[in-house]
Amino acid sequence: MSGATVDRSPARTSRLLSLVAASVAVGAAALASSTGALAAVGGVFLVAVGLVLGSRRFVTVGSFVALLGVLYGGLFAAPPEFLILGTAAVVLVWDFAEQAINVGEQLGREADTERLELMHAAGSTAVAASASGVGYGIYLLGAGGQPVTALVFLLVAAVALTSALRR
Template identity: 40%
Template sequence: MSGEPATFDPTPSSVGTGLAAVAALVTVGSLVGVLHGAVLAAVGAVAIPVAVQSGSRRAHAVAASFLFAGATVAGIAGVDPVHLLVAVASAIVAWDAGQHAIGVGTQLGRAASTWRVELAHTAGSLAVASAVGVVAYAAFTGVSAQQTIVVVVLVLAALLLTWLLDR
């Protein structure tokens, strides 16, 4: 024993940060057809890993809001509904994975082996977001409404889902 006290590092693991970053990149990739939407989402994708590593839930929420803003702009511009749903679903997964990584880092610390719990949590989040996306797409194809109205409803539904996941 060296006699030095152990220090606790509450920052998130690189696994949690990476999962959030990958989901954010999927958001950007699904919006490449609309420049303004993709640029907004890219700002979020760059900021997500920085915000998660900082351990700040507020900074992470702001970074994730750029992902949602990019999806909203792309939806209003008329991006394909499938691409829009993928963008919103992956933005939700990026937000949730980052929030979870911050929480796990705060509770267990960076030195703990958390990859299994973080991967399982993100897989569950992806499954829920995918199911909601499939239902939303089915509703979109079954209802003859203007795309702008549908985009607003889908974004509001995504924000509600995000809020519910945070509870």
């Protein structure tokens, strides 16, 4: 039996995808509010720390802070499209980062998991796009199209999406 150890740090592909989604979330937050963008950047920093350390706690807290940054723009009547895009991106940041940690723990960093990670990312992105479409449809059907109403529906959609992805 060999004494080789398996590197259990987060998988590279999902880690990269998480950071790509994070850049979309920060961009959406920046288009809505500079203060929201700062919060989103802080959240992304925490997610990045979580990805380096393999810490789910940092990933979850960082994703939540980034979500708050995106939603902060809703307080200043940001277009709902930015809020929907940013919210979906933050959920994907969290999901991809969790996937990176899971794959690293279960299979090891050196295992050939790129195809697995890309298929997971494609499925998660399809779910996020569908939920975003439903959320936007609800917004359009809502009376008056008020930003506060959109914010509430987006929060409900984000929680539902996160719950669906968690299973």
